[in-house]
Every structure is written in structure tokens, then in C-alpha cells.
Amino acid sequence: MTTKQRYDGVIAWFSEHMPVAESELHYSDPYQLLVAVILSAQCTDKRVNMTTPALFEAFPTPYHMARATAEEIYPYIRSISYPNNKARNLAGMARMLCEEFGGEVPSDLEQMQRLPGVGRKTANVLGAVLWQKEVMPVDTHVFRVSERIGLTTRSKTPLQTELTLEKNIPGHLLPLAHHWLILHGRYVCVARAPKCDECGIATWCRKYASDHRQPKTLKI
Template sequence: MTKKERYQLFVAHFSAKQPDAETELHYHNPFQLLIAVILSAQCTDKRINMITPALFQRFPTPASLAEVTPDLVFDYIRSVSYPNNKAKHLVGMANMLLNDFNSEVPSDIDELQKLPGVGRKTANVIASVVYNAPAMAVDTHVFRVANRLGLTNGKTPLAVEKDLVKNLPQEVIHVAHHWLILHGRYVCVARSPKCNICEITHICRYFNKIVLPAKLISESKNQHMIKL
């Protein structure tokens, strides 16, 4: 199977099965999503969704968040990973939005990365989710699934990002990000991928080169033992 064919089959499958895939983070506006994504680094969406309602109610605007200290924000986010650093990032981000961006979340990836707590991955999430930009955020799920499927041989998140953006149709890049994340979160999990329930093993390089041969060898050994 060629790389082009694999991409075509990947897009065809998920376009039919999950045409409207979206983030599992809860939010109502770009500012709230930006907060949630910053908090979600090395933390689960489930945990973030548990603590953001109170946070969003207390700090509904960049101005309301910019006027407080990180210590106050810490009290709302103490259960997430690295709460001290994230509290500082949130207050710094709100101040920059207020002073440099007229309290609006920018759409440009380079501008987004100027905000405290916002790296390339977070910037790509905001650009793709809020503005439907052809941006590909590469987290651990995207990196793992894209490599296992054979969509890329990238050894770094940036290499994977560039490969996916280059080969995916531009109009599906923003949703393909969610296809890969959700598939990695619920099917193609890190330690024991659930190949038995996966619907795209026919295009998966990992399955056909590693899982299937191992399964055939195991079945052959079992049959041999039965004959003995």
C-alpha cells in the first residue's frame, strides 16, 4: 500500500465514521478554550473539565483574570499537574491578551505562541478548533497513532506535524487532529492497542508488520502442539 493510498483510506474512513469529531474539553468561547488547553498539558481532559466550571465562573474575561495573583488562581487548579506554573501562565496570558491583543484570542499561530503557557501544540489547537485553520497539533496520541498507522515516519512532533499537514487534504486537517487523538485515546492506546476492535487494521502498518505476523506464529505453534 502506498502512502497516498493509506492517507486516502484513512480520510475516507473517518469522514464517514466521525465527520464532526471535536475536542472533549468543555468551553463556550475562545478564551475558555485557551485556558483549558493550557491546563490540559500532561493532564487528562476529564480532570480539566472537572475544575474549569468554577474557574470560568470566577474569571469570565481576560480582565478579571489579569487583576488577580497566581496564588488565587492556584486555589482553583490545585488538582491539575504543575498547578504553580500553570497559575502563573494563566495570569500572564490574561495580561498579555488584555494589553497586547485587545482581550481577543489571536488566530495567528506565531502570535498565539507569544502568550505565556502557549507552545506550538497549544497554538495549533486554538487555531484549528476556534478558527478551523489547517493546523495540526501533535500530542502523544497523534504522534503515536500517526506513526503506527504509517501516515508518517516522523521522529519528532514537528516532523509528524509537517508530514500530516503536507499529505492530508487541507479541508480536513482541523478535524483529522481529533480523529487521531480520539483513536489513540480509546482504541490505539499506548501499551496494549485494541487491535481486536479497530476498524482500520487493513491500513495499519503496525498491525500488518507486527501484530498480525505474531498472531499467525502463535496460531501455528498452537496447531502444532495440538497435532503432537
């Protein structure tokens, strides 16, 4: 199977069976999504969604959060991974957002990465979800699934995976494909025991083909 055939098959299957795929983070505006994505680093969306209601009640706008110290933010996110670092990042992010961007999340992804706690992946998530930008955010699920099924080959870094996927997936589908791969990795192609018998894209999966290859018979 060629790489193009694999991409074509995977894209066609998801287009038919998952025409709508969205972030599982709960948010009502760009500020809330930015906060949620910062909190989601090395943490589950489920845990973030349990945490953000009280956080947003206490700090409903970036201006409210900008007036808070990291110590005041910490109690609301203490159940999140790395709460001390994230509290400092949220406080710094909110201050810069208010001082330099008028309290509005910038749609320019390079400018967004100036905000404390915002790296390339976070900026790409905001770009894809909010503005349908033709970018591919790569988290652990996207990185793992892409390599396992054969969309990438021996990819060493998230950036390598990102560039390979962006090269092979039509640009207008990238924001949707990002969610396809995340949700597939979260519920089907899980890390330790992938549910291959339930997988709709097994036909195009490199690992599935390898695991189910028939042994060659020895001719005597």
C-alpha cells in the first residue's frame, strides 16, 4: 500500500463516519479555550472540564485573571498536573493579553506564542478550533496514532509529525483531521491496548497489517 493510498483511505473513512468532530474541552469564548488548552497539557480533558467552571466563575474575563496572582489562581487548579507552573503561566498570560492585546486572544499564531504557557501546539489548537486555520496541532494522541497507522514513518518530534500531516492532508481538512486523530487515539487506538477489532481504519493501518501478516511457508 502506498502512502497516498493509506491517507486516501483514512480520510475517506473518517469523512464518512465522523463528519463532525470537535474539541471535548468546555469553553464559551477564546479566552476560556486558551485557559483550558494551557491547563490540558499533560492532563486529561475530563479533568480540565471538572476544574474550569469554578476557575471561570472566579476569573470570568482575562481582566479578572490579570489582577490575580499565581497564588490566588493556584487553589482553583490544584487538581491539575503541574499546578504551580500553570498558575504562574495563567497569571502572566492574562496580564500580557490585557496589556498588549486589549484582552483579545490574537489570531496571529506567532503573536499568540508570546503569551506565557503558549507553545506551538497550543497556538495551533486555538487556530484550528477558533479560526479553522490550516494547521495540525500535534499532541500525544496525534503523534502516536500517526506513527502507528503509518501516516508518518519514524517521526522523531511533534514538529516532524505536524509537517508530514500538513503535507499529505488537504488543507481545508486539517482542523477536522486534528480531531479525528485525537478522538481515535483517545477511544480506539489507545496507547497500551489498541482496540483493533473495533477500528474502522484497520484496513489502512500499517501496524494492523504487520501484526496480521501471514507467516511465509518454508518450501522444501
